[in-house]
Amino acid sequence: MSKMNEYVQDVFKWNDEMKKFLESENVDRNNELWQKLDSFTEVMNRMNQPLNAQEINGIHEQVEGLQEDMENYFRERSSLGNIFSTQEPFISAGKHVLPPLPYAYNSLEPYISEEIMRLHHDKHHQSYVDGLNKAEKELEKARTKNDFSLIKHWSRELAFHGSGHYLHTIFWNNMSPSGGGKPAGSLLKEIEKYFGSFDQFKKQFSEAAKQVEGVGWAILVWSPRSRHLEILQSERHMILTQWDTIPLLALDVWEHAYYLQYKNKKADYVDQWWNVVNWKDVEDRYLKASELKWKPY
Template identity: 75%
Template sequence: MGKMEDYIKEVSQWNKELRDFLESEDVDKNNELWHRLDNFTDIMEGIAGPLDIQELEKIQEQVDGLHSDMENYFTNRQRVGNIYMNEPYIAAGKHVLPPLPYDYKALEPHISGEIMKLHHDKHHQSYVDGLNKAENMLQIARDKGDYNLVKHWSRELAFHGSGHYLHTIFWNNMNPKGGGKPSGALLKEINKYFGSFDRFKAHFSEAAKQVEGVGWALLVWSPRARRLEILQSERHMLLTQWDTIPLLVLDVWEHAYYLQYKNNRGDYVKNWWNVVNWKDVEDRYLKASELKWKPF
């Protein structure tokens, strides 16, 4: 009986250490790992006395399952470059080209090694260089208080920034052993909104084929609607950067100010600062900052 009690104590301590570790890594509380760990915690906290063999075997199954889940989770996160890390932020102009998570030829025959090398080493690198230049030039503008070229460099910031961020997602969205269909929570969400995986696949494929000019098809999560959606993006952006979350926004469409300020948008912008709800902005920041991708 003493050995069993020691085992339960060890498992309980491991459970606590595992929760602390997930907390330290900022793993999203909606992640399935947390749900499984919460269920296991309830089981451990519900132990009121000695266990029989069957109860002990069930706990051992839970422990083995959690061990396996943890190994798979962090192996996958490490592989795709999206592991939650406590790393320093990227200063202006310091972005770098992320390495491919596989060899250039690994996706053949579907995508040739020649294309992958050119796409990654040349095209993606050009977006990294363009983003760094735009950030550096905007830093100079802030230092000098000279914003005459802010429109130009904001366009460059959006185009090259979205090119860099989308390609970083793109490389990791592919894998030599990929294909098939998703499973688990993602498949449930796809079926819930699109009706089936086949309907989702057809919609996404048509969005990709029909996007005007050059651009992207994207499956996105909408925090406001709390569901998935499929979007198109021309070029890389329309003066925005993908993979970012809005914190503070200002509507400068004419309907937002024209009845009061006529064509004097400057006064509208100046006076708008008097009504900014910084508590709301801070709340959005605190929630958004919980999400941390590996920096590049």
């Protein structure tokens, strides 16, 4: 398949993902975003293959406009604090889906390359979704047949793939093309209260990420028990975690998150990652999490 045909296929896939996302958000079909995506689909369907250079340029211009519109939607959505569903959906066993990226694949360059984002989202995250769905379906079969002979295996698969899916979903939204800098408001005050200063927090988080043994994550969490923030490491997805805490900011330090670009220089990847942190998203998660109050012990 030629590079041009690959590009067209990627565009079709992206357009379809954006439509699925708008459906999941219950965005009205009369919304301008829906009309633009539908119109673009009609244009693509009318085009003949193979495409000439002029047609490719026309597609590229429309895609850039649509990506800008979608990024504006995500920014407005984030500013309203609407990263938490206003509905109460129920996901049946084995029905999880890969969430779309809230920005274009190349939007985080030069800090994270387009190639990495495509592989990381389309391949690695999808594998966690598939693994989670399979584990849930197998456990559903076990309940139906009252046969739990493989409960240890499928419970491990459930934990591994489920943690991978949920943490990656947080990870994508924890980043933004307009990210970087430092937080503000109540999140900054809470960071300064517990860690002493933002610089001390940043240093500890970076060192935690750089010194994860093997593969895993560095995670800023909120603890409803102790009523303060904390920085944790997680090996793989679920080892060394504290189960009663709520992830706020997650950094993936598995090799697939950086090796194609940074090779064995994980520390460089960690240092550059701060340039894309979406502090608004982190603050929204903190504000919601801090509403939980368990009895301390």
